[in-house]
Amino acid sequence: MTRMTQPVIGEDGLARCPWAAGDPVNMAYHDEEWGMPVEGEAAHLERLTLEAFQSGLSWLTILNKRPAFREVFAGFDADTVASYDVHDIERLMAETRIVRNRRKIEAAVANARATVALRERGGLVDLLWSFRPAESPAPRGTSEQVASTVESTALSKALKEAGFAHVGPTTMHALMQAVGIIDDHLVGCHRRGCASLPR
Template identity: 70%
Template sequence: MVGDDGLARCPWGASHPVHLAYHDAEWGMPVHGEAAHLERLTLEAFQSGLSWLTILNKRPAFRAAFAGFDADVVAAYDDADRARLMADAGIVRNRLKVDAAITNAAATVALREEGGLAAFIEGFRPEVGPAPVTTEDMVATSAESVALSKALKKKGFVFVGPTTMYALMEAIGIVDDHLVGCHRRGCANA
């Protein structure tokens, strides 16, 4: 889809101003550091069953509620923190997802002994990535996202199913699912 600015984009990226900003500046771009990886993993888990627009609109509140996704801080959250999070209208108030965020922060801390979350996820980068021409060419999972899901579950992570992990891989540039012809195609390699 070609926007008013003359740039070709993935259709979803032109569907709303918030989507456009995310598509053009962030989706498919590599992220750096543990907190950035934990944020994306957490947000993808919270998105399950909801629109991505909902999550993007609540992102500042998520960052505040989860201490900038500092794994040490979030891993130490207790019942009072859980109650605070469940009362926070700025985020998605789902008990299972809130608990998952805390569990995954603790698993992230533990994973440091093996090189950390970023390196762990990177280990599942496909040798050859997709090159979708249309949205119909896009998939929701891959062999690598299934393997990443299973490996993270073995490390104590939850809410990390294959579809959620594929979305994470797209978000952080491990998989480039910008359509062929999109002006952001190849941005992960920039």
């Protein structure tokens, strides 16, 4: 029999996805951001970049370092990051407050350049949202959640063709969850439905 982890009831009486229970940073992110649409190119590029940096690490690690990421990547302004050169990459590799992975840092710069280039074809935001499925998943437990989908695989392919790096199907599924392209909050979670808010 497949084990299904249901929403967890917190001390405040609210039901949450299990990953949000316990740590206050995770809980705040779950309650205030995860699954909610964001506005603008920089906000979408930020989520794409942070999801790429998260690969192989805990999301809590990324959340705790997010203020530093925002600082060193100029608020994820695509034009600014796109102008970073080899000296900037070395500067970022010496920055102890972020994840110092050369491939991920180089990917972040490449992705900013690709984001700038995409403006001629509608932009990053429209491209990401064009892969929103007709129906959002409605998982009743964590055993019904998946790591990637047909849509996240197609999005990954489209982004790679546009010059993006470190945007595999699993990472893009996490991005789609994060920005509300899909609603992967468990049925019964008090944040279920937040993805239906207008972007």
